[in-house]
Amino acid sequence: MAVFVLDKTGKALMPCTEKRARLLLARGRARVHRVMPFIIRLVDRGAAASNLQPLRIKLDPGSKTTGGALVRDTDVLAPSTGEMQRGAAVLNLFGLVHRGRQISAALTARRAMRRRRRGNLRYRAPRFLNRTRTEGWLPPSLQHRVDTIMAWVRRISRWAPVTALSSELVRFDMQALDNPDIEGAEYQQGTLADYEVREYLLEKWGRVCAYCDTTNVPLQTEHIVARARGGSNRVSNLTLGCAPCNQKKAALPVEVFLAKDLKRLSAILAKAKRPLKDAAAVNTTRWVLANALKTTGMPVELASGGQTKFNRTRFAIPKTHALDAVCVGAVAAVSGWRAPTLVVKCAGRGSYQRTRLDRYGFPRGHLTREKRVHGFQTGDLVRAKVPSGQKAGTHIGRVAVRATGYFNIQSAGEVVQGVAHRHCQLVQRSDGYGYSRQLYPKETQEKAVLRTARYPFPA
Structure with a gap:
């Protein structure tokens, strides 16, 4: 892991390696500023004599864990076009574990205790009608997630010269799904357009064949209404099928193909028109986070989850929250991703409650x-x-x-x-946080390589 470095006035410098940090400390040129994450502060140099390189914070927001990565933007020459593209040299990996479930459970328990005391023991006139919520209000469990991510973005920005941000906004690019024939967008002219649709279908149909429920086999994109009969490429007309079912159905109408299984037919037709809940283009929490990131004044790159998985599969990188963050957005090459991850667990700063409660809501101890x-x-x-x-x-x-x-x-x-x-x-x-380091076993990388070799995807 890279070590954060501050100058003698507290301004952020370029992170250094662990070996260089040990030499600076041993020679008396630096002192320990913070232990977790490890930060040193120079005592003999200011920021004026330092050369800073562009650093970027990448985020992969999740409901329970948010992956983060501090990377250095590099220039990579594309062999096909001869143009310079942006690469990523990983410096630090983070895994931010949220406690939204604990907050929700605590609020639910407190609400139940209060209701018990006020409803069964003594009467009090209701006063919830005079409560107002500000515009953009979020439940505390969700607001905690946004606030925690922003707190760590600001922390890392104080410890390193960050110049840009990248975040995953939605799991799927709904514009490419609704109108796959749209022109003028670069990502829809390449291989990512089909990959976005396929990831959406895998998530929606549960990675099983819609016609025979076969699992753990390569699945093909299947048109419910065949193209030969006027069917479109819209996602509402697509499903997944194994190779035998796909060949057997061919251009037959789905009503004829499933004439002996009317229950499955009605389920497929109903599910095809039903959108995936997690794929809404406007997700409240993610848009709030995106708008909060824009308030930092740095350029913010927003990407989809399909593009993240496309990059991760292309580079044969194992799936973790932190490594998903590395693959967010446009990236032509990734290096140094085998570094350990600093797991940051949100633990809170204590409680105002000075007693425990029994099941009736009365103080106990x-x-x-x-x-x-x-x-x-x-x-x-x-x-x-x-x-x-x-x-x-x-x-x-x-x-x-x-x-x-x-x-x-x-x-x-x-x-x-x-x-x-x-x-x-x-x-x-x-x-308010607990820290630990997480290492990745070698077999994780081997599985990623084998998976990429078994299901090759064009670069």
């Missing part, structure tokens, strides 16, 4: 009113060196403080309970 115990606070990153006993060893992770002075330490793989505070050493104060 009391939490400590002091957030810090022996100088530690829940969420701090600590290093615990236990000399002896069952928990002997070095444990690094987020700490959960207890009034007794015996803490729980949560690392990436396990939770160590009952570690005395005297064995703990503070590494970094809590900032």
Whole structure:
């Protein structure tokens, strides 16, 4: 992973390698500014003596995890046209794990408890009619996702000289699906147009043959109303079929081909006209995120999910949230993507609730009113060196403080309970996130290469 570098005044410089960062620290030319993610600050140089290169933040928004990548834009010569195209040299990979489900569950539980207390125990006149919502309001679970992504975009922009942004806006390009014969758009004249339609059909029909429910076989694009009978290329007239079913149906009307299976016929006709829910061109959350990205003042490139998968398949890159972010938008070549991913898990900054509740909504027990115990606070990153006993060893992770002075330490793989505070050493104060590094096994790359070799796709 690349190391973020700041000058002596705190301005962002070009990230460096881990080896160079160790040399700068060993020679006294830099000091540690932050541990996770690792940032150093120079003590002998300002930004005036540095050459900055164009860096780009790429985002692949997801409901549970958002992939992010910091890449350096490179110039790649296209052999077919002889023109210079944009490549991506990966510097850092991020996986931002949201907690929207926890927020939604907490709000649901709080609403149920309040309803119980106000409805069954005492009467209070309703006052929800005087509540108003601002324009563009989103539920807290969705607003959290947008705010968290924007917070990390601003963070990385402070740590690196970012000049542009790229984000996946919609999973499929609905314009290319609704009118495949449109002219004047470059992506519809190449191979990506068919790829966009195919990815949409795979998602809509569940990757099974519509006529025989066969799975795990190569599927072909099938016209419900054959072109020979006046059928169009619109996505509402397309489905998926295995090779035997496709050849057997040929140009027959679907009513004749499925005359003995009227239940399947009605299901296919109904599903063909029904749009895919996740493929709406105007997705509220994604458009809010796109508009928020534009407020940064940097150029924003918006792309579709079909183009992301096209790039990932073309370069034989494994599927992860972070690597999907690398493949977002127009990219002619990718290098350095085998770097580990920094997994950032949203954990919150504590709770105002000082009691636990029973199933009836009444207080049960009391939490400590002091957030810090022996100088530690829940969420701090600590290093615990236990000399002896069952928990002997070095444990690094987020700490959960207890009034007794015996803490729980949560690392990436396990939770160590009952570690005395005297064995703990503070590494970094809590900032609402948990950090861990994720490495990719070699077999993941091998599977990607085999999949690309089995289903070759034209470049």
